[in-house]
Amino acid sequence: MEVTRFDELGLSEPILRAITEMGFEEATPIQAKAIPVVMSGKDAIGQAQTGTGKTAAFGIPILEKVDVKSKNIQAIILCPTRELAIQVAEEIRNLSKFMHGIKILPIYGGQDIVKQIRSLKAGAQIVIGTPGRVMDHMRRKTVKFDHIHTIILDEADEMLNMGFREDIETILKQIPEERQTVLFSATMPKAIMDIAKTYQNDAQTVKVVKKELTVPNIEQYYYEVKPKNKEEVLSRLLDIYDPKLSVVFCNTKRMVDELVSALQGRGYFAEGLHGDLKQSQRDRVMSSFRNGKTEILVATDVAARGIDVDDVDIVFNYDLPQDDEYYVHRIGRTGRAGRKGRAFSFVVGKDVYKLKDIQRYCKTKILAQPIPSLNDVKNTKVDKVLEKISGIIEEEDLTLMIDIIEKHLNQEDYTSMDVAAAFLSLALGEKQEEQPREFDFGNTGAEEGMVRLFINIGKKQNIRPGDILGAIAGESGMPGKLVGSIDMYDKYTFVEVPREYASEVLKAMENAKIKGKNISIEPANQK
Numbered sequence: 001m002e003v004t005r006f007d008e009l010g011l012s013e014p015i016l017r018a019i020t021e022m023g024f025e026e027a028t029p030i031q032a033k034a035i036p037v038v039m040s041g042k043d044a045i046g047q048a049q050t051g052t053g054k055t056a057a058f059g060i061p062i063l064e065k066v067d068v069k070s071k072n073i074q075a076i077i078l079c080p081t082r083e084l085a086i087q088v089a090e091e092i093r094n095l096s097k098f099m100h101g102i103k104i105l106p107i108y109g110g111q112d113i114v115k116q117i118r119s120l121k122a123g124a125q126i127v128i129g130t131p132g133r134v135m136d137h138m139r140r141k142t143v144k145f146d147h148i149h150t151i152i153l154d155e156a157d158e159m160l161n162m163g164f165r166e167d168i169e170t171i172l173k174q175i176p177e178e179r180q181t182v183l184f185s186a187t188m189p190k191a192i193m194d195i196a197k198t199y200q201n202d203a204q205t206v207k208v209v210k211k212e213l214t215v216p217n218i219e220q221y222y223y224e225v226k227p228k229n230k231e232e233v234l235s236r237l238l239d240i241y242d243p244k245l246s247v248v249f250c251n252t253k254r255m256v257d258e259l260v261s262a263l264q265g266r267g268y269f270a271e272g273l274h275g276d277l278k279q280s281q282r283d284r285v286m287s288s289f290r291n292g293k294t295e296i297l298v299a300t301d302v303a304a305r306g307i308d309v310d311d312v313d314i315v316f317n318y319d320l321p322q323d324d325e326y327y328v329h330r331i332g333r334t335g336r337a338g339r340k341g342r343a344f345s346f347v348v349g350k351d352v353y354k355l356k357d358i359q360r361y362c363k364t365k366i367l368a369q370p371i372p373s374l375n376d377v378k379n380t381k382v383d384k385v386l387e388k389i390s391g392i393i394e395e396e397d398l399t400l401m402i403d404i405i406e407k408h409l410n411q412e413d414y415t416s417m418d419v420a421a422a423f424l425s426l427a428l429g430e431k432q433e434e435q436p437r438e439f440d441f442g443n444t445g446a447e448e449g450m451v452r453l454f455i456n457i458g459k460k461q462n463i464r465p466g467d468i469l470g471a472i473a474g475e476s477g478m479p480g481k482l483v484g485s486i487d488m489y490d491k492y493t494f495v496e497v498p499r500e501y502a503s504e505v506l507k508a509m510e511n512a513k514i515k516g517k518n519i520s521i522e523p524a525n526q527k
């Protein structure tokens, strides 16, 4: 593919210098296509996948077009959320770092309006705001529209979804007609075309649309879960994949609050973000997430659009989104600027149909994944410790440590294997003694009086159903009491046992080996 350098786009020296300082080596395809169009002053509609640099695609031309000698507002950018307004202002500020006399001001609800008015009075050429607050200033006449020559609607379709249509139309009517109107988003549903027809003039569409709407470097999987198991499955996935940062989307504020408490209770660094929080709280959560103190951001769709945080490794759809577009935007919080990412969606019952719609809309495949077992979680932890140990053995001088261990072995009657195993147990950081486990079997899909147990045989091993039934009978000391069918496929299988013995079978089988191989067993209620 042809590569466009920023210095081929006819940009001024201070901006090129800022771009270099920001570490952008070449223009992204949407930047290469949109910057010349937006600079030309034409109305435009820009569409490109999430995380592909749309902000700079409109931010750079705006900076090129403002007159820093004038203190009037010349460009206005509307964003659907406060967090996004702050972020867009920050990106444009970075791009304008070497321009003297430029003032860029975010104005959004929840922030002290008196302070905002004072800043506006001091003069700013570019204002970035949420529609509600901009309307507020318009009514107070604290934002003057008469010198605005450019208006950008970032996430234009979302602002319509949120019911800002009237506000946007009112604002557009206030801005001089010879203005330039530009819309950007990763998705462009039909409703947006009405706005385009009414309020734009001969708009040029600039699209960098691949076959699929989602970014190809995001691995997408789904897990079929029962609602009450979501929390446990999420924890297992967090433990196995160990993301540096992750975003978990829920459909309601209440679910966000509940999940945050649950995750915090389990010892994760999780915080919630939704519209009922005070602005100071929202700001605190966002900055804590940006600097990595909060590792898991649990959010409603307020965080679905535009939010750009490095190192988001995984996006979870704890609840499947209501609308197809939201899937695109939500998972787009990972895999930004060419990085890799993962998107895991939880699917409950009829959600599978919704998932089919989403796949059709996005033109991507979302594959099913089995829920990791507790054994899988443990194995991952063990693998990580062993990997670290290999590193230490290869890179460090261990002579002194070996001396200490040797002395210890001489004093006590231990083998080096005992010591190594004890250290491993210590490194895993969990009490290895058996925790009493409460089993809540619920309805596992088995027939009356029976409970279905889920068995993970591990990597395809040659174990026959008879071996498993035999082992269960042997381990639990209940020969002949095992009734029921066995359904073997791939590396998983189900067995059915009478409900009253299910707990004992589970406990007896926890550390069972068949043909010397470990298997794991658990209630099948999440399958």
Ligand SMILES: Nc1ncnc2c1ncn2[C@@H]1O[C@H](COP(=O)(O)OP(=O)(O)OP(=O)(O)O)[C@@H](O)[C@H]1O
Binding pocket: 023, 024, 025, 026, 027, 028, 031, 048, 049, 050, 051, 052, 053, 054, 055, 056, 091, 185, 186, 305, 306, 307, 308, 332, 333, 336, 337
């Ligand atoms: N040319 C470039 N080279 C490298 N990184 C870039 C370039 N342009 C922008 N970026 C960075 O890529 C990231 C994503 O950019 P941005 O937030 O503008 O994406 P977007 O297309 O608006 O995504 P979304 O649809 O989610 O809003 C940002 O961190 C931005 O600084």
Ligand SMILES: [Mg+2]
Binding pocket: 054, 055, 154, 306
């Ligand atoms: Mg964006």
